[in-house]
Amino acid sequence: MTKIGLEIHCQLTNLESKLFCSCKANYREFEINENICPICMGLPGSLPRLNQEAVKKATIIAMALNCTTPDKIAFFRKNYFYPDLPKNFQITQLNIYGDTSIGGTGSVTIGDKKIRITRIQLEEDPGRLIYEGSSSKNLITLVDYNRAGTPLVEIVTEPDFESPKQVRKFLNILSDLLENLGVSDPSLDGAMRADANVSIEGGKKVEIKNIGSFHDLEKAVHFEITRQESLHSRDIQIIQETRHWDDKRKITVSSRSKEEDLDYRYFLEGDIPWIIIDPEIQKELKSKMPESISSKKERYISKFNIPAQVADVLSSDKFYSDLFEESHTKDNAKEIANIITTDLMGLVDTREKREESKITATHLRDLSDSIQSGKISRNSAKNALYEIVKTGKDLSQVISKLDLGNVSNESELSEIIQEVISEEPQAVKEAKSNPQTINYLVGKVMQKTKGKADPKLTLDLLKKQIE
Numbered sequence: 001m002t003k004i005g006l007e008i009h010c011q012l013t014n015l016e017s018k019l020f021c022s023c024k025a026n027y028r029e030f031e032i033n034e035n036i037c038p039i040c041m042g043l044p045g046s047l048p049r050l051n052q053e054a055v056k057k058a059t060i061i062a063m064a065l066n067c068t069t070p071d072k073i074a075f076f077r078k079n080y081f082y083p084d085l086p087k088n089f090q091i092t093q094l095n096i097y098g099d100t101s102i103g104g105t106g107s108v109t110i111g112d113k114k115i116r117i118t119r120i121q122l123e124e125d126p127g128r129l130i131y132e133g134s135s136s137k138n139l140i141t142l143v144d145y146n147r148a149g150t151p152l153v154e155i156v157t158e159p160d161f162e163s164p165k166q167v168r169k170f171l172n173i174l175s176d177l178l179e180n181l182g183v184s185d186p187s188l189d190g191a192m193r194a195d196a197n198v199s200i201e202g203g204k205k206v207e208i209k210n211i212g213s214f215h216d217l218e219k220a221v222h223f224e225i226t227r228q229e230s231l232h233s234r235d236i237q238i239i240q241e242t243r244h245w246d247d248k249r250k251i252t253v254s255s256r257s258k259e260e261d262l263d264y265r266y267f268l269e270g271d272i273p274w275i276i277i278d279p280e281i282q283k284e285l286k287s288k289m290p291e292s293i294s295s296k297k298e299r300y301i302s303k304f305n306i307p308a309q310v311a312d313v314l315s316s317d318k319f320y321s322d323l324f325e326e327s328h329t330k331d332n333a334k335e336i337a338n339i340i341t342t343d344l345m346g347l348v349d350t351r352e353k354r355e356e357s358k359i360t361a362t363h364l365r366d367l368s369d370s371i372q373s374g375k376i377s378r379n380s381a382k383n384a385l386y387e388i389v390k391t392g393k394d395l396s397q398v399i400s401k402l403d404l405g406n407v408s409n410e411s412e413l414s415e416i417i418q419e420v421i422s423e424e425p426q427a428v429k430e431a432k433s434n435p436q437t438i439n440y441l442v443g444k445v446m447q448k449t450k451g452k453a454d455p456k457l458t459l460d461l462l463k464k465q466i467e
């Protein structure tokens with residue numbers, strides 16, 4: 001049986017400062033090597049100060065993943081030399097003196113599959129290496145320490161996944177969950193990264209590192225399973241090793257033999273004492289946990305009668321569910337859910353578009369009111385939405401600017417219907433013998449009015465006029 005386990009690194013992007021100093025956690029807005037200080041550069045004599053908010057945010061993640069939360073935690077030094085690590089060790093966590101990491105064992109259920117969480121660690125991110133030129137012929141490697149020391153949560157799973165598809169599904173669920181908790185913005189470049197370990201029946205465990213995106217992770221795992229099965233079928237031994245994902249060639253390549261924990265010479269970080277986590281703080285964090293995605297979904301279905309599929313899409317994305325929460329009432333909930341999932345999601349489908357979008361809860365409320373009162377058609381609402389997202393103008397302004405108001409004037413509509421009747425004698429004949437085909441004529445009227453005819457009135461008048 002194929003076994004896949006994951007180590008997911010997730011940046012706590014919503015924090016103010018780094019994990020052990022007051023440099024900004026949002027390193028992305030700085031020029032290279034401007035977001036640094038003696039602490040995150042590991043200069044002699046500097047001492048780390050633990051960011052209390054990071055401990056709280058990581059605890060919330062542990063709680064949401066049903067992990068145990070210990071009453072005291074410890075930090076360790078993981079020693080290794082690499083240019084992106086200015087101290088020559090990373091401050092991280094390890095469960096060698098009992099469960100002293102921020103989260104203990106837990107689990108996440110995907111459908112009927114339970115994925116066990118081994119532990120959750122709070123640790124610092126290293127800096128970033130920037131290669132000049134191609135990766136095979138690097139003449140120069142530059143290093144940017146702005147990211148060094150930013151707060152990272154590592155989520156380690158048991159090897160419970162059996163297919164690359166399951167892995168991808170889990171990562172999507174996890175990324176929605178972290179966004180919903182308000183601890184991270186997974187759409188930021190590099191905010192979520194993962195390593196995978198893969199083994200097939202009778203083979204050794206192979207670790208894959210350096211995978212840049214979830215999409216590539218699925219591919220890398222798929223490639224690795226195929227590679228191992230091919231070796232196995234030819235009676236070639238699969239060795240325990242670390243392999244890197246080469247995203248240009250879309251293959252894994254052997255990089256070095258796998259380090260054991262011993263190689264890192266872990267020892268307690270003497271500059272940070274054991275941290276006692278007050279049960280009162282844990283209780284408070286638990287009580288302030290945002291509503292889970294699954295409970296939101298259930299509420300949308302049971303309270304507003306929103307179809308399960310729509311409720312699923314709406315609840316799993318914080319941006320849209322926040323808009324929905326702000327704009328809906330009991331009477332318009334279904335209409336607003338419909339506008340968001342069928343039209344808005346298509347218009348605002350990337351991070352950049354969301355940031356630029358001018359849509360507000362008031363716009364959504366006005367749109368649904370206008371549809372429900374027959375002032376504009378659904379089709380016109382879609383055109384209005386496009387303009388609103390772009391300009392942020394009031395709906396009334398948009399309706400008059402684009403002339404989107406419904407044609408609900410009876411005589412005006414009757415004239416148009418008469419035109420259609422004379423142009424479509426065959427369809428009229430069919431509609432008389434088979435009333436269901438009348439929709440074709442309604443469609444023609446809609447075409448002539450550019451979708452602005454009041455559909456109910458059109459149907460009533462059509463029926464009368466073809467009799």
Ligand SMILES: [Zn+2]
Pocket residue numbers: 018021022023035036037038039040041149
């Ligand atoms: Zn710093």
